[in-house]
Amino acid sequence: MGGLESFKPAPVDAEQGEERVVLDDTSIHRALMRIAHEIVESNADLKLLYLVAIPNGGVPLARRLAQNLESLTGNAPRLGILDTTLYRDDLATRGTRPRLRRTEMPSSVDQSLVILVEDVVSTGRTIRAAMDALMDFGRPQSVQVVALVDRGHRELPIKIDYVGKNIPTQPGESVVFRSEPQDESSDEALEVVVQSLAGSDSGLNPSQGVGELA
Amino acid sequence: MIGQDLLGIESLDRERIELILETAEKMQEIGTRDVKKVPTLRGRTVVNLFFEPSTRTQTSFEIAGKRLAADVVNFSVSSSSLSKAESLLDTAKTLDAMDPDAVIVRHKVAGVPQRIADVLDAPVINAGDGAHEHPTQALLDMLTVYQEKGRIEGLSVAIIGDIAHSRVARSNIYGFTRLGAEVRVAGPPTMLPPQVDVLGVKAYTSLREALDGVDVVMALRIQNERLGGGIFPSVREYSSTFGLDRAKLRFARPDAIVMHPGPVNRGVELSHDLADHRPSVILDQVRNGVALRMALLYLIAGRDFPQDQE
Structure with a gap:
């Protein structure tokens, strides 16, 4: 079914300050291969694996992880996309409603070993929302979490099972995962950058930064 | 994003309409789940304030609110007890004292939702005035239409029936023209409003000409109370001239779809066959109504700081 994505105005980059790349395409792919090995090592019945990506950033990561798992085990795990927006704990206190993203869960999660895949985890609130959303799709045997980046500042008792890289950050900084090349000349598809925000209010732009919401 | 109230399409710009449609598209997925409920509006109260009976619209709003976990209360009032403007606003104030998070208003008099919005703190959604x-x-x-055709811009839409008395026609004229579609209206001369062209549409008294090459045919319900009211000679004549059947539909594009806001007067606006089968999409309209109203409640209801919106 066609999406209405085409209606969306192109995202306007907030005024950016300093920016440094902390993970480039090669290191992201290496991290995802290592994580695939760790998943195989820690889960007995690989047929029960069900990768659930948290959009937007989790989707390309989960796809890559699924390919890696298939090449290691010969089985492609199930792959779903789960938007957590309607389960957020800050909807009542925000003035603006965040845009919804798509949810595509191909089957129930009953009895499966669910692996949530997120790009950047910080406070843990998105993972909390994702667990609530997940329970509406059944009763998984277990839930584990993959984060490409763990930037600390946890506010809830959430544990990350598989981490690409720990990147300690200052409150004024944001961590952004990009799955599209920034310019045509670059063939580096994936990267993670740390931005130190120029304006103190630019971090509140709701259409920006998957990172802030993590 | 879309403002405090939704009183009409006339005041919505293209960007807001697209935000609502995009949000509704995401809401459709919830209707396909086993557990058709998300906790988004938990603890919020949505009031259906219907001064005119409408089982379909009221039920659609009720299901939409419940799927978002809101408490939905139906406050139905018979029109007879509200003949005075004073008591209408009293009702609204009484409601406001109960702290609803959104009020859905349907009334037979144009402008009532606006009047109620003026005195209520809660956002008001117009369910037909x-x-x-x-x-x-x-x-x-x-x-x-978007989901059937993949676009709205550049399509031709013909609206057939009592255009002059139809709120559905008026809202659709605003909406489809704002999204870049060509809109035509057709009906007996007594049912076409004077100077309808100021709304950016072309009026036809010949169904054949109106349907020529259109992508979407929208038939309006002939209101029973207007039957025999002098604006057209007989139901039979209306049906033979403007009632749609497969033969007349051949004037439209071969892939044209047929829509109707319901309930259909079978054999009047649409033949029995068209009322039930493709290319009519009447049940899709009903299904989409729930997702659309969920989107509106999500965007409008239960925000503590609506003043931050714009």
Whole structure:
């Protein structure tokens, strides 16, 4: 079914300050291969694996992880996309409603070993929302979490099972995962950058930064 | 994003309409789950304030609110007890004292939702007022067309029936023209409003000419109370001239879809066959209505700081 994505105005980059790349395409792919090995090592019945990506950033990561798992085990795990927006704990206190993203869960999660895949985890609130959303799709045997980046500042008792890289950050900084090349000349598809925000209010732009919401 | 109230399509710009449609598209997925409920509006109260009976629209709003976990209360008032303007606003104030998070208003008089919005703190959604507007019907129609055709811009839409007295027609004219479609209206001369061209549409008294090459045919319900009211000679004549059947539909594009806001007077606006089968998409319209109203409640209801919106 066609999406209405085409209606969306192109995202306007907030005024950016300093920016440094902390993970480039090669290191992201290496991290995802290592994580695939760790998943195989820690889960007995690989047929029960069900990768659930948290959009937007989790989707390309989960796809890559699924390919890696298939090449290691010969089985492609199930792959779903789960938007957590309607389960957020800050909807009542925000003035603006965040845009919804798509949810595509191909089957129930009953009895499966669910692996949530997120790009950047910080406070843990998105993972909390994702667990609530997940329970509406059944009763998984277990839930584990993959984060490409763990930037600390946890506010809830959430544990990350598989981490690409720990990147300690200052409150004024944001961590952004990009799955599209920034310019045509670059063939580096994936990267993670740390931005130190120029304006103190630019971090509140709701259409920006998957990172802030993590 | 879309403002405090939704009183009509006339005041919505293209960007807001697209935000609502995009949000509704995401809401459709919830209707496909086993557990058709998300906790988004938990603890919020949505009041259906219907001064005119409408089982379909009221039920659609009720299901939409419940799927978002809101408490939905139906406050139905018979029109007879509200003949005085004073008591109308008293009702609204009484309601306001109960702290609802959104109020859905349907009334036979144009402008009542606006009057109620003026005195209420809670956001108001117009569920149809007189011959003025029926914005949620138009939005669900736009969603249905978008999903059938993949676009709205550049399509031709013919609206057939009692255009002059139809809030559905008016809201759809605003909506479809704003999204870049060509809109035509057709009906007996007594049912076409004077100077309808100021709304950016072309009026036809020949069904054949109106249907020529259109992508979407929207038939309006002939209101029973207007039957025999002098604006057209007989139901039979209306049906033979403007009632749609497969033969007349051949004037439209071969892939044209047929829509109707319901309930259909079978054999009057649509033949029995068309009322039930493709290319009519009437049940999709109903299904989309729930997702569309969920989107509106999500965007409008239960925000503590609506003043931050703009």
